[in-house]
Amino acid sequence: MSVFDTCQEINDHLNRRDDVAARNSLIKLLRDMKEKGEAYPEVLNHLIRTTGLYPYMEIEAGSWEQRYVHAAFEVDVGDGRATLHREQSLVLGKLVRGANLAVSAPTSFGKSFIIDAFIALNSPNTVVIIVPTIALMDETRRRIFKKFSRRYSIITAPDTELGERNIFIFPQERVFGYLSKIEKIDLLVVDEFYKASRVHDKERAPSLIKAIIKLSKKSVQRYYLAPNIKKLTSNVFTDDMEFLELLDFNTVFLEKHEFYQEIGGDEGRKADKLIELIKPRTAKSLIYAGTYADINRVTNIVKKDMDVVDRPHTIHFSKWLRENYVRDWTLADLVERGTGVHNGSMHRCLSQIQIRLFEHEHGLDNIVSTSSIIEGVNTSAQNVIIWRSKIGSSKLKNFAYKNIIGRSGRMFKHFVGNIYLLDEPPKDEDAQLEIEFPEQILGDLDEEQDGDRLTPEQLDHIIEYRRSMSDIIGEEEFARLRRDNVLYDSDSEFLLHLATDMYNHPEEWNGFAFLNSDNPQHWERMLYKLMNFKSTGWESRFSHIVAATKAMSENWRWHLSRILDQLSDDGIGINDFFKLERTITYKLSALVSDANELHKIIINRDVDVSRFIGSVSRAFLPGPVYSLEEYGLPRMISKKIHRSKLMDFTTPDFGLNQAIKQFQDIGLDRMLKVASLTPFDRYVLKFFYDGITPSEQRLSAIA
Structure with missing residues (x-):
């Protein structure tokens, strides 16, 4: 079929108001023309304009009207100007006018592009972006950092200092470490918000809903993103938001x-x-x-x-x-x-x-x-x-x-x-998409502030939980824990069970302070005791978690291959080790942290195992080394840099911000001269530096 015949077919689809069929035929035609290296005829630009796929227009071959349309949909996206397609422009226009939006669109829609354009246009003081995974956090951080790090502090770790203007990028579990420091949020973005439904993520839905509740109270405007949701059922979290279902607008x-x-x-x-x-x-x-x-x-x-x-x-x-x-x-x-x-x-x-x-x-x-x-x-x-x-x-x-x-x-x-x-x-x-209120987070809510979202039965549950916990730890301490979001776990029944056991059997918690011991053998009894309280959600047997925790304590001193070799004697292979390390650094550290807070209130205020908790949460690596892995710098390369004396990661109170600043001050050229680096180490270092360099200073493509 000739280009003219295909254009005629596309036009027929448009006359029948079948925009999906028109776009599909148009996209396939563009593919064919690209493969053949053919220039666009003017009629093709007209069809692209009619279907709303403005970025695909070939301006050199366009009329003045087509050039005008192309320019009209151009916006600043932080590192230059780019043309939005019709539905992107629709969403951005509503956001700029202050609407709260829940948007469902295809994966290829370009939903995150709109966030960048909004920041560039509106210059909000505080933006919070909630993402489902660490991997997506780093990808989002790299994009945002390159565009906006000159104007904003880009924050991904709880120990990072706030600037005058901030963009927070977190998985939901990290939100709570900053809640007390954020007074007002100009734009709250929840990416993949379908995960608030237990149908789609049974384990993490409660913590996401808890984060949404806490953050929404401080948010001026909200923008929730999800793919492939045809209908959003009525729920207390999105009922005041406009739902845009744009699934039919495909760009490929x-x-x-x-x-x-x-x-x-x-x-x-x-x-x-x-x-x-x-x-x-x-x-x-x-x-x-x-x-x-x-x-x-x-x-x-x-x-x-x-x-x-x-x-x-x-x-x-x-x-x-x-x-x-x-x-x-x-x-x-x-x-x-x-x-x-x-x-x-x-x-x-x-x-x-x-x-x-x-x-x-x-x-x-x-x-x-x-x-x-x-x-x-x-x-x-x-x-x-x-x-x-x-x-x-x-x-x-x-x-x-x-x-x-x-x-x-x-x-x-x-x-x-x-x-x-x-x-x-x-x-x-x-x-x-159906989003229900998870019962286990009720203990973290307030009957007065959150009462309009709850049923009478749920209100009774909250009141009873407050009374029970206050009887054990006192009303002031209970109010502090809830106000400052000190406890990580969202399961109020578990927390009450833990507090009750400490209150009724304090003698069985003797030895809690042994978690501060430098001898890993002293940790075993208390780790087993704690995990038995939280017996669900662990990916591996308790014995494997304990063995891996003890072995990981040598993470900075030993080569990783030595640790893996030691764990192989316990039947733990490399893939098991990866799962265990993630379980230990997040779930185990959170469990010990919650126990530590309750132990200080109920049993002994002078016993504090925060040092152990900090070590576990960063895989027993010093300073910001573990966080730098999220930025793309493996611990093995950090060790080589440390041994070269170019940087000292063991400096007290050496945080992620200071480390990034020091990397930037030293510069890539000096870093690449560290003698012990292999060719691939240097490739990874270039990739790492690319992620901490603003767009105006970006490196040339990695060779």
Whole structure:
């Protein structure tokens, strides 16, 4: 079909008011013309304008009217001007006029772009952005830092000093450390707000709702973002917000290939089809495996049937992994074959490096992933391959499936994304978001301030909890704990159970102070006691958590391979270690912190194990080293910098802000001269510096 005939077809769709079909045909035509290197005829610019895809207009070939429209939808996005598409402009216009919005739009819509434009246009004093994962926090931080760090303090860690104007970027669990310091929020952004529903995130929904409640009281304006929600049911958290459902406004076209029908459940044929798709290495592919077991199956297929590639980046990265972790690590074997693995467990810097290499033309060709890829990063690929339609032990739901395939295609890069289905997808259905009030957070609410959101039964629950806790710790202490958000756990029943036990059996808490001991053997009894109180939510056996905690105490002194070798005697492999470290640094440290606060009030005010809590929360690494990993700098490189005496990470009260400032003052050139750095260390250092450098000083592309 000729360009003119296709334009006629698009125009017919528009005349029938079938905008979706018109955009789909238009996007495929743009793909074809890009591949052939053809210039746009003027009529094509007209059709692009009519469908609202203004960024796709080719201004050089446009009329003065088309140029005017293109310019009219141009806005400052922090590091220059960019053209919004029609629906982006709609959302931004409502935000600028002060509306509270809950927006549901496709993955490729560009929802975060609107945040940048709002900050550039309105110059708010305080913005809080809640993201679902640490990986997405770093990605958001990098984008915001490059654009706005000259005007704002960009805050991602609770120990960071506030500036005159601040942009906070946190997962919801970190919010509470700053609540008492934030007086007013000009814009509260909740990314992936569908996770406030227990249907979509049973474990973390209560803490997100708690964060939303606490932050909303201080917020002038709210902007909640989610993909693929067709209907938002009435609830106390969003009833005063305007819900915009923009799911039909697609900016790329997804072409589905249903190979599962010919595969017919034959695992051998499925493996053959996977290799057939990725072996040519002509396009980047995200392979959704769904479970850790299926990641292992896919990686075994890749190791068996994919050749090692001769690329400097993958060769150096594979060698670096073997030297810094374990020599026989499967991930190193995969990287040699141009394939990475993304999950929610491994060190955050490893996930960031792999995504960086995936987006590099001569880096990784494929990423094998669990569901972490749909909530952890905003990367996309030309191909998305569904190996297994599961999410953990459950069948993949249509909502999550749409999120995953939404990673295919990207404006200006891949007009058309390919979806290869090697397993039957879930049935299509309209997602309805229901957000219920979780009972376990009631103890953290106030019957007067929050009464209008609650049922009479819930109000009774709050009053009874306040009375019970006040009988144990006193009304003033209870008010302080709630006012200052001192306790991490959202489960009021657990906290009451813990406080009651301390009150009734104080003698059984003798030895709590041993957690401050420099001898890890002294920690065992109390760690087991605490974990038995909070027996749910742990990913591993208590004995593994205790063994890993003791081994991690040598994190700064020992090479990581030595720690991993020691843990292997306890049956703990490298993937187990990653999960354990995350459990220990967050869940265990929060548990000990809550126990410490109650122990000081109920049993002995002179016993304070805050030193132990601080060490556990940063994996027993000094100062800001653990936080720097979230910025993309692995602990191994920090150790080399420390030993070179260029920086001293063990300086007392050396915080993240001071470390970043010192890195900036020293500069990349001097850092790269540290003699012990390997070629890949230097590559990672460049990536790290790119994330702490404002856009006007940005490095040239990493070689």
